[in-house]
Amino acid sequence: MNSPLIEIVYDDREHADLLLEELTLHTDARLTKKRLTLGDYQINNWLIERKTLPELVVSLCSGQLFSQISRLSECDFNTALLIEGSSQDIATYDITREALIGAICSISINFNMPILRSLSQTESAKILYFCATQLNNRETGVISTGRKPKRQKNRQLFILQSLPQVGPKLAKRLLSHFDSIEAIFTAPVEELIKVEGIGQEKARTIREILTL
The missing domain is CATH 3.40.50.10130 (Rossmann fold)
Structure with a gap:
């Protein structure tokens, strides 16, 4: 192939x-x-x-x-x-x-x-x-060694870090709090601000990006 x-x-x-x-x-x-x-x-x-x-x-x-x-x-x-x-x-x-x-x-x-x-x-x-x-x-899901990533969590964290002002640590806290990418992407501002490191402004920015 x-x-x-x-x-x-x-x-x-x-x-x-x-x-x-x-x-x-x-x-x-x-x-x-x-x-x-x-x-x-x-x-x-x-x-x-x-x-x-x-x-x-x-x-x-x-x-x-x-x-x-x-x-x-x-x-x-x-x-x-x-x-x-x-x-x-x-x-x-x-x-x-x-x-x-x-x-x-x-x-x-x-x-x-x-x-x-x-x-x-x-x-x-x-x-x-x-x-x-x-x-x-x-x-294509293949890393430089030719193997697929072993952990789905790594992919989820990578996706979360594409959000504005979300670095590795905040991505881990988001995933720990919501358990899934879907839950994070559909969470309202009121839920997002419950995560340490996310204030009102950052939560609104994230929601704006996800609802464009």
């Missing part, structure tokens, strides 16, 4: 010829050019924004970086930032290492956005392909 093709959508304004050429070398990957409203690449329910280090510095100094990151973090997709390049690429730029580190930490911690690092377009292509294969395996 043949494995399903790995779908990678890329924005038609993306200028990364070498990266795209490297991706086409994978016979199990299918690339689709499309105008994306946000991000540069879409893999399943993930959007990945790719920035070279010079692009990151310019957008940080112009004040545009965090407004863009904010729009990404508020969209309906899971999002990640792929930063490409080395410190040599920004050696002549007027920015301190501390400022750059601070920005990266803020994106990772305050916006809860994973950050991927590569040194070149070739390496970025490898990262995107690895991400796509992992996501494809997860969609």
Whole structure:
């Protein structure tokens, strides 16, 4: 039985010829050019924004970086930032290492956005392909070892962590309190707030997401 093709959508304004050429070398990957409203690449329910280090510095100094990151973090997709390049690429730029580190930490911690690092377009292509294969395996219920996940609870916790402001600890408390995903998804605000760590505002946000 043949494995399903790995779908990678890329924005038609993306200028990364070498990266795209490297991706086409994978016979199990299918690339689709499309105008994306946000991000540069879409893999399943993930959007990945790719920035070279010079692009990151310019957008940080112009004040545009965090407004863009904010729009990404508020969209309906899971999002990640792929930063490409080395410190040599920004050696002549007027920015301190501390400022750059601070920005990266803020994106990772305050916006809860994973950050991927590569040194070149070739390496970025490898990262995107690895991400796509992992996501494809997860969609089909097969992890990287080729075995199906042993515990249904792990899947349930993963689903719960897709809710706004729900991390691993809160997901466990929700599942412990309600016993099932269905019970959580149908619970009114009054029931949700009984779980430690969920206040009125967070409960209303969760209900809004689930009733869209």
